[in-house]
Amino acid sequence: MVQAATTTNSKWDRKRMDELEQWVAYHRLQAAEGKCASYIPALRRADPTQLGICMIEPSGHKITAGDWEVPFTMQSISKVVSFIAACCHHGISYVLDRVDVEPTGDAFNSIIRLEMHKPGKPFNPMINAGAITVSSLLPGDTPEQKLDYLYKIFQKITATAPVVNEEVFVSEWMTSHRNRALSHYLKDTGYLDCEVEEALEVYLKQCSIQVNTEQIALIGLILALDGYHPLRGEQILPKQVVRLAKALMLTCGMYDASGKFAAYVGLPAKSGVSGGIMTLVPPTLKRESPFPDGCGIGIFGPAIDSCGNSVAGVSLLKQLAHEWDVSIF
Numbered sequence: 001m002v003q004a005a006t007t008t009n010s011k012w013d014r015k016r017m018d019e020l021e022q023w024v025a026y027h028r029l030q031a032a033e034g035k036c037a038s039y040i041p042a043l044r045r046a047d048p049t050q051l052g053i054c055m056i057e058p059s060g061h062k063i064t065a066g067d068w069e070v071p072f073t074m075q076s077i078s079k080v081v082s083f084i085a086a087c088c089h090h091g092i093s094y095v096l097d098r099v100d101v102e103p104t105g106d107a108f109n110s111i112i113r114l115e116m117h118k119p120g121k122p123f124n125p126m127i128n129a130g131a132i133t134v135s136s137l138l139p140g141d142t143p144e145q146k147l148d149y150l151y152k153i154f155q156k157i158t159a160t161a162p163v164v165n166e167e168v169f170v171s172e173w174m175t176s177h178r179n180r181a182l183s184h185y186l187k188d189t190g191y192l193d194c195e196v197e198e199a200l201e202v203y204l205k206q207c208s209i210q211v212n213t214e215q216i217a218l219i220g221l222i223l224a225l226d227g228y229h230p231l232r233g234e235q236i237l238p239k240q241v242v243r244l245a246k247a248l249m250l251t252c253g254m255y256d257a258s259g260k261f262a263a264y265v266g267l268p269a270k271s272g273v274s275g276g277i278m279t280l281v282p283p284t285l286k287r288e289s290p291f292p293d294g295c296g297i298g299i300f301g302p303a304i305d306s307c308g309n310s311v312a313g314v315s316l317l318k319q320l321a322h323e324w325d326v327s328i329f
């Protein structure tokens with residue numbers, strides 16, 4: 001049985017919470033530098049001044065600050081879960097025959113490299129082209145069956161049944177011309193395992209799964225522990241698959257800002273255009289670390305920058321990584 005994450009009140013904990021609250025109050029102001037995504041009409045209405053964070057340790061202990069309970073859609077954070085799901089079913093080499101593991105330095109929805117390189121294999125599963133290929137690889141003959149496989153993995157990690165935000169899904173489905181173009185191109189070059197509209201339905205529904213920072217932090221925690229679920233006391237995902245996913249998060253997870261994020265924060269992370277960021281601190285031998293046993297981190301701050309990353313979220317993470325010395329490097 002999965003225990004609910006708990007909140008304790010030790011002195012040390014109070015200190016970490018107080019620091020986090022102060023940082024959230026400060027970095028919330030940075031949101032003015034960004035804007036809520038507007039190319040998906042339903043995301044336009046988010047409150048750009050919101051910022052929240054949840055951190056979960058292997059004990060289930062939770063540290064939170066700001067707007068951590070606000071629901072948002074996973075968007076590209078879901079790409080990590082679908083990549084893991086496809087690898088769990090097919091094995092790593094089958095998936096990597098169809099999507100590469102190289103960063104692009106281009107925008108997340110860029111189409112340019114598909115035609116510039118032969119064969120037109122998508123560069124990595126964290127950009128839209130690669131993620132749509134991965135969604136098409138999920139097992140099942142229909143979008144429902146493919147999503148069902150993905151939902152089961154989501155549920156195993158978070159102990160909650162995924163809920164798709166239909167409004168966000170429909171809003172993107174109706175306007176997804178670029179993703180449709182990418183999907184047609186992938187179909188033409190043989191990198192789609194089902195029909196265009198089916199792959200798109202799976203991809204856009206997985207992007208529309210509604211979460212809050214706690215669920216995102218929980219997924220991050222399982223990744224930090226190489227697939228081990230400490231609250232279930234069980235290895236729920238294969239170690240090699242999780243390690244590969246983390247390498248991809250580090251090199252490609254923040255799109256064309258992944259290099260800067262690795263340099264200034266130093267943690268594997270994945271962002272989404274709704275303003276979510278999933279990141280994690282692996283267990284460390286440095287016992288003076290505030291998180292020696294590791295932790296998962298979920299962030300929500302809907303004002304994003306030109307790369308599609310939460311402005312306030314990234315700036316909060318820079319301070320947190322610096323002050324608490326949690327970079328993996």
Ligand SMILES: NC(=O)CC[C@H](N)C(=O)O
Pocket residue numbers: 074075076077108109128172179204207271272273274308
């Ligand atoms: N960066 C993102 O979060 C992109 C996800 C979004 N659903 C899209 O395909 O455009």
